[in-house]
Amino acid sequence: MTTTSPSTAAPSASQTPLPADWRDLFALTKPRVMSLVIFTGLCGLVAAPERIHPVLAFTAILCIAMGAGGAAALNQWWEADLDAGMKRTAGRPLPQGRLDRTTARDFAGVLCAASVFLMGFAVGWLAAAILAVSIVYYAVVYTIWLKPRTPQNIVIGGGAGAFPPLIGWVAATGHVSLMPVVLFAIIFFWTPPHFWALALFVKSDYAKVGIPMMPVVAGERSTRRQILAYAVLLLPLSALPWWLPGDEHAGAVYGVSALVLSTAFLLLSIRVGLRERTGPDDTMKPEKQLFAYSVIYLFALFAALVVDRFVVL
C-alpha cells in the first residue's frame, strides 16, 4: 500500500526562487488528457436532442475543461512524490521542482471551484453538481483512496473520465436520460483495457513506486485476459446507443461505425490478451498499438455519434 502526503520543499535562503511560470501551471492540467475530456463532453452536448445558446454551450465546455484541469492538477499535487519515481511522469513540473506544491494546490482549487460555480450560474445546477461529483471522484475517490490501495483502481476510478459526455448532455437538456448513461458506460468499460495496455509496458514504473496496478498485483496473464474480457463487453455496449428505444437513439452511421471500431478494438485486444511477453527484450508492440488505438477509438466513436446527428442514412 502506498500513500503520499503533500509536503513542501523549501528553497535554501541563498537561492532566489522563481515565480511559477504559466506554462507549468498549464502543464498541471494534463492538456493531452483534457483534449479527450473536452471532445467527449462536446460530443455529449452536440449529440443531445435539445439545443442551448452557443455562448452557454461554450461555457459548459469551458467548465468541463476547467474542472478536468483542476482535478488533474489536484492529482499531480497529491502524487508529486510518486511522479518523481516514474520515468513517464518525472518530467512534470512538480517532480522537476519548477513549481511548489502550495501554488499547484491553490491553482487546482481555484480552477475546480470556478468551474462548478460558473457551470451552475450559467448553464444549470444539475450539470454543475455532476461536474463537482466528477472532480471529487477523480481527485479523492480515485487518486487518494483507490489508486494506492487496489488493483481495481482503474476499473472503479474509470468512472471519473466517463462523466464528460454525461455533463455535456445534461448541460444541453437539463436532465439525465438513458442515452448519456450508456455513453458514460462506454467510457467506463473502455478505461480498463486502455490503462492496462499502458500499464503492461510501464509495469516496472508502477512497481517501483508501489502502485498496485493490475499487472503488478495480478500478473501479466491475468491482466491480458481481463483486457480481452472488457473488449468483448465493449463491442455490444458501444452499439447499444443504436438499439436504444425512444427518440434519443443513434442512427446507422453511429451503429455501423461502433461495430467496425469495436471489432478492431477487439482484434487488437485478442492479440494482447492471448500472447505472453517473449522476454526482457520484448518491445511490447501489440500493447503499445492497443493503447494508441484505444485513444483513436474513443475519438472516432464519439465523432461518429455527432456525425450521426447530422447525417441520416
Added chain:
Amino acid sequence: MTDFQGNDPRSIEQIRKSRNRVLGFSLAGFVILVFFISIAKMG
C-alpha cells in the same frame, strides 16, 4: 516557485511579466464571457 534563478535563463521579471499577461488575458476573457452569458440568459 521552487526553481532557482541560477537554473533558468529567464529572469524573474520575464517570467512574472509573461504570467501576468496570461492572467490579464484570462480575466479579460472571463469578463467578456460573463457579459455574453448575461445576454444569452436574458434572451
